[in-house]
């Protein structure tokens with residue numbers, strides 16, 4: 001699994017254009033939580049207030065370790081640094097951390113009837129627009145297709161919507177995710193039919 005590729009420093013290189021994709025491991029969780037917080041705080045600033053982002057980091061924007069255990073969450077690495085992450089899921093949950101999921105949320109979907117979930121795409125601000133998220137999406141779509149799914153669904157931030165539109169998803173519903181107190185976050189539910197291989 002590889003794409004345009006990495007360097008070997010501890011911070012994302014502003015010039016490196018290469019990276020490698022691999023399944024996420026449980027020992028990556030700390031680094032992933034840091035990446036997600038940095039990505040959200042910087043890249044979502046044009047769309048949401050600092051209070052909204054602070055309330056969402058760690059709950060809405062977080063690692064779901066169930067996906068790592070399922071082998072359906074992936075990282076893009078500029079070895080040894082993780083610069084992007086994203087995954088898919090065969091479980092009902094649409095977004096958020098593993099903390100607080102109900103057993104129904106973790107229940108397994110029927111590939112013949114239900115859309116696979118696309119989950120938690122985040123790229124380091126120093127590494128955007130290099131095709132990292134698009135490469136992760138291609139990997140997820142192929143894996144979901146291999147598992148028999150015919151459609152995919154996700155809940156996008158307003159910042160993520162252009163990525164998913166470019167990947168062939170269409171908006172089906174605009175709604176708000178309640179955060180703490182009176183805070184809420186506008187998001188978009190999006191869906192895509194998986195291309196059938198001939």
Ligand SMILES: CC(C)(COP(=O)(O)OP(=O)(O)OC[C@H]1O[C@@H](n2cnc3c(N)ncnc32)[C@H](O)[C@@H]1OP(=O)(O)O)[C@@H](O)C(=O)NCCC(=O)NCCS
Nearest residue numbers: 043122123128129130131132133134156157160162163166
């Ligand atoms: C959304 C995000 C994951 C995109 O990652 P990325 O690696 O920069 O995306 P890619 O380089 O693979 O982009 C692929 C295509 O998507 C579209 N796209 C991606 N980011 C875009 C943006 N900010 N504005 C407009 N189009 C965008 C473009 O068509 C792009 O192709 P191009 O660069 O050739 O024009 C990244 O900006 C991010 O982490 N945002 C903050 C977290 C977030 O909102 N994640 C979504 C959670 S649902």
